Amino acid sequence: MLQKPRGTRDFLPDEMESRREVEGMMRKVARTWGYREICTPEFEELELFTIRSGEGIIQEMYVFEDKGGRKMALRPELTAPVLRMYVNEGRTLQKPLRWYYFADCFRYERPQKGRYRQFWQFGVELIGADSPIAEAEVIMLAHEALSSSGISFSLHVGHLSFMRVLLQELEPDEQKRARMFLDKKDTAGLEDYLSSRDHSGLSDRLIALAGCRDLKEACAITGDNPDRKRIEDLFTILDQSGICYTLNPGIARGLDYYTGMVFEAFAENLGAENQVLGGGTYRLAHLFGGEDTPSCGFAIGFDRVMVARGDKGTAGGVVIGLAFTPEGRGWALTVAREFRRAGICISFDLSGRSIGQQISHISRTADFALIIGARERDEQVVTLKDLRSGMQKELTLSNALCEVRGADPR
RNA sequence: GCCAGGGUGGGGUAGUUGGUUAUCCUAGGGGACUGUGGAUCCCCCGACCCGGGUUCGAGUCUCGGCCCUGGCCCCA
Numbered sequence: 001m002l003q004k005p006r007g008t009r010d011f012l013p014d015e016m017e018s019r020r021e022v023e024g025m026m027r028k029v030a031r032t033w034g035y036r037e038i039c040t041p042e043f044e045e046l047e048l049f050t051i052r053s054g055e056g057i058i059q060e061m062y063v064f065e066d067k068g069g070r071k072m073a074l075r076p077e078l079t080a081p082v083l084r085m086y087v088n089e090g091r092t093l094q095k096p097l098r099w100y101y102f103a104d105c106f107r108y109e110r111p112q113k114g115r116y117r118q119f120w121q122f123g124v125e126l127i128g129a130d131s132p133i134a135e136a137e138v139i140m141l142a143h144e145a146l147s148s149s150g151i152s153f154s155l156h157v158g159h160l161s162f163m164r165v166l167l168q169e170l171e172p173d174e175q176k177r178a179r180m181f182l183d184k185k186d187t188a189g190l191e192d193y194l195s196s197r198d199h200s201g202l203s204d205r206l207i208a209l210a211g212c213r214d215l216k217e218a219c220a221i222t223g224d225n226p227d228r229k230r231i232e233d234l235f236t237i238l239d240q241s242g243i244c245y246t247l248n249p250g251i252a253r254g255l256d257y258y259t260g261m262v263f264e265a266f267a268e269n270l271g272a273e274n275q276v277l278g279g280g281t282y283r284l285a286h287l288f289g290g291e292d293t294p295s296c297g298f299a300i301g302f303d304r305v306m307v308a309r310g311d312k313g314t315a316g317g318v319v320i321g322l323a324f325t326p327e328g329r330g331w332a333l334t335v336a337r338e339f340r341r342a343g344i345c346i347s348f349d350l351s352g353r354s355i356g357q358q359i360s361h362i363s364r365t366a367d368f369a370l371i372i373g374a375r376e377r378d379e380q381v382v383t384l385k386d387l388r389s390g391m392q393k394e395l396t397l398s399n400a401l402c403e404v405r406g407a408d409p410r
Numbered sequence: 411g412c413c414a415g416g417g418u419g420g421g422g423u424a425g426u427u428g429g430u431u432a433u434c435c436u437a438g439g440g441g442a443c444u445g446u447g448g449a450u451c452c453c454c455c456g457a458c459c460c461g462g463g464u465u466c467g468a469g470u471c472u473c474g475g476c477c478c479u480g481g482c483c484c485c486a
Contacts, residue, residue, distance in 0.1 A: 278485090323446095371445070
């Protein structure tokens with residue numbers, strides 16, 4: 001038997017329905033903030049992704065050569081394609097641009113809980129705005145979009161300039177090593193490394209900063225910071241916004257293209273891959289041939305959100321099965337048409353067996369059985385049986401519609 | 411790329427020191443029963459992840475691979 005490719009998933013209707021429900025809530029949130037949906041190609045020129053991240057990421061991407069000999073890649077993320085799109089066709093649009101996307105991405109990685117080779121991201125990009133209020137907007141929108149999914153999460157907001165100020169006395173490769181130690185919370189390793197490099201005074205301050213959760217404290221640790229005013233503005237707005245967040249100056253991540261504010265969200269019961277959202281302020285447009293444009297955005301790991309939600313069922317609508325005899329078929333077709341026009345889900349029993357057998361089959365999945373035979377046809381009525389109570393009534397079509405509309409699905 | 415634990419019908423399972431036709435439950439399909447039913451009875455469908463080795467004989471032992479689950483690494 002053929003199997004699906006490693007790291008991919010099939011979705012049965014139940015799961016698909018709940019995915020669409022969550023997706024719909026996120027879309028709705030984005031729309032109410034004035035963000036509009038865009039779509040970019042599933043594959044791009046490989047260079048689009050290596051230009052920023054280097055050749056190293058090729059081994060983690062689906063890369064192929066097309067029939068014209070071009071090096072292509074399935075998109076591993078959306079930010080670069082969106083900014084490429086902005087440079088190609090968004091430059092003359094009025095700024096700022098508020099865009100969102102819901103799209104699948106591909107990465108060639110070892111699958112595990114919450115990590116798949118094909119996965120979906122919901123994200124937004126705010127292009128052409130450069131202010132604390134713009135950054136705050138993106139954070140607030142992220143918070144609302146994630147909240148709408150119903151999961152519980154913690155939101156961490158930081159700013160790269162804290163770390164940058166402390167690290168500026170180090171060489172670039174030393175900075176990288178120091179960040180690595182901080183990421184792993186290896187304080188002893190960091191201390192050893194920095195004292196071996198004649199920066200022994202630095203490790204205490206770095207460790208204090210990474211653990212710091214208070215703005216005044218963070219500013220005290222870092223001292224002179226050219227971005228201080230702006231950072232204070234940002235956090236003042238966030239405090240006014242009413243969202244719940246944690247200041248975390250230690251967020252460094254491996255993202256070299258972020259320029260200032262960075263933020264992340266983590267969900268519970270997700271195992272090792274518990275980050276469900278990442279975002280920040282960045283500048284990418286100039287890499288793709290555009291003007292240097294300030295941008296801010298985030299991406300939600302949609303599949304991880306779904307894992308974190310667990311098996312929450314979705315409330316579907318009422319479902320009706322239609323049992324009919326050959327004599328009643330014409331009338332049954334008319335009745336079904338009217339139910340569908342009213343937006344109610346109704347399916348014929350396709351077996352052509354006896355009414356009893358049809359109902360027996362229907363009763364396993366539906367809320368109501370509608371029975372139509374010669375008798376109903378002659379009187380232009382329907383027999384509606386509530387399968388939960390066992391009660392049944394002979395009703396006119398419009399009365400049957402009313403009856404069903406007022407009912408709750410099982 | 412590394413580590414651990416796994417892989418028997420669609421799902422869940424039994425399978426003895428290696429020994430007939432691989433167990434049971436469930437789901438699915440069909441029939442008995444031609445207008446009141448989710449029942450009952452009967453039937454059907456359908457599996458040892460793949461390949462090599464040991465053996466008279468492998469679901470069982472062994473090696474390699476694939477895949478799954480979790481962790482490490484990475485995380486644009």
